[in-house]
Amino acid sequence: AQSVTQPDIHITVSEGASLELRCNYSYGATPYLFWYVQSPGQGLQLLLKYFSGDTLVQGIKGFEAEFKRSQSSFNLRKPSVHWSDAAEYFCAVGGSGGSNYKLTFGKGTLLTVNP
Amino acid sequence: DGGITQSPKYLFRKEGQNVTLSCEQNLNHDAMYWYRQDPGQGLRLIYYSQIVNDFQKGDIAEGYSVSREKKESFPLTVTSAQKNPTAFYLCASLDGYTGELFFGEGSRLTVL
Numbered sequence: 001a002q003s004v005t006q007p008d009i010h011i012t013v014s015e016g017a018s019l020e021l022r023c024n025y026s027y028g029a030t031p032y033l034f035w036y037v038q039s040p041g042q043g044l045q046l047l048l049k050y051f052s053g054d055t056l057v058q059g060i061k062g063f064e065a066e067f068k069r070s071q072s073s074f075n076l077r078k079p080s081v082h083w084s085d086a087a088e089y090f091c092a093v094g095g096s097g098g099s100n101y102k103l104t105f106g107k108g109t110l111l112t113v114n115p
Numbered sequence: 116d117g118g119i120t121q122s123p124k125y126l127f128r129k130e131g132q133n134v135t136l137s138c139e140q141n142l143n144h145d146a147m148y149w150y151r152q153d154p155g156q157g158l159r160l161i162y163y164s165q166i167v168n169d170f171q172k173g174d175i176a177e178g179y180s181v182s183r184e185k186k187e188s189f190p191l192t193v194t195s196a197q198k199n200p201t202a203f204y205l206c207a208s209l210d211g212y213t214g215e216l217f218f219g220e221g222s223r224l225t226v227l
Contacts, residue, residue: 009155032214034214034215034216036216041221041223042220042221043119043205043207043218043219043220043221044158044205044207044216044218045218046215046216049213049214049215051214090157090158094214101146101165101209101214102148102160102163102173103216104160105150105157105158105159106157107155107156107157108155108157
């Protein structure tokens with residue numbers, strides 16, 4: 001069964017500091033990997049995704065993530081955090097399961113940004 | 116604008132009552148999903164549907180039911196059999212070309 005672990009429940013950073021959110025996954029084949037962001041009381045928005053190819057993927061809002069197969073990780077990074085980045089971030093894993101395609105989400109990391 | 120519309124945004128229910136949450140999409144996506152979100156629990160899959168008139172149970176289907184009579188619509192019924200229904204419910208549809216899920220704004224159900 002596929003699964004996702006986000007080890008950090010809550011992270012606090014200062015505005016302008018760098019950010020790394022961790023994600024480890026379990027999947028039996030080549031995974032499809034995603035990072036989503038959620039503002040309070042809202043739906044989720046896709047930040048970036050990895051299907052194949054270059055292991056460093058760029059997303060919206062200046063975020064990037066690196067797929068490391070040997071470590072089963074897909075960590076999210078941003079060089080300089082803005083106050084508007086405060087939100088909850090979810091990592092998700094899926095696969096080329098055809099008609100049975102579904103995503104499994106981690107429990108999320110809440111990001112607080114201090115001025 | 117294309118997207119997913121969930122209604123109502125807030126809903127209160129007495130114990131023992133069934134309630135139906137609406138989800139409509141105009142993205143022409145075949146697959147649709149219902150997730151439940153509780154604080155600190157992430158998103159858990161309730162039901163999903165790949166095509167009209169077909170759906171499968173997710174990880175926490177007990178106490179819920181769905182239908183998929185039209186491509187655009189995937190309503191979720193929270194039945195009185197659901198022991199702890201208070202939660203935030205998210206509907207999503209899948210872009211089959213990109214693998215991206217598109218989410219609605221969610222419905223918050225509170226059982227009094």
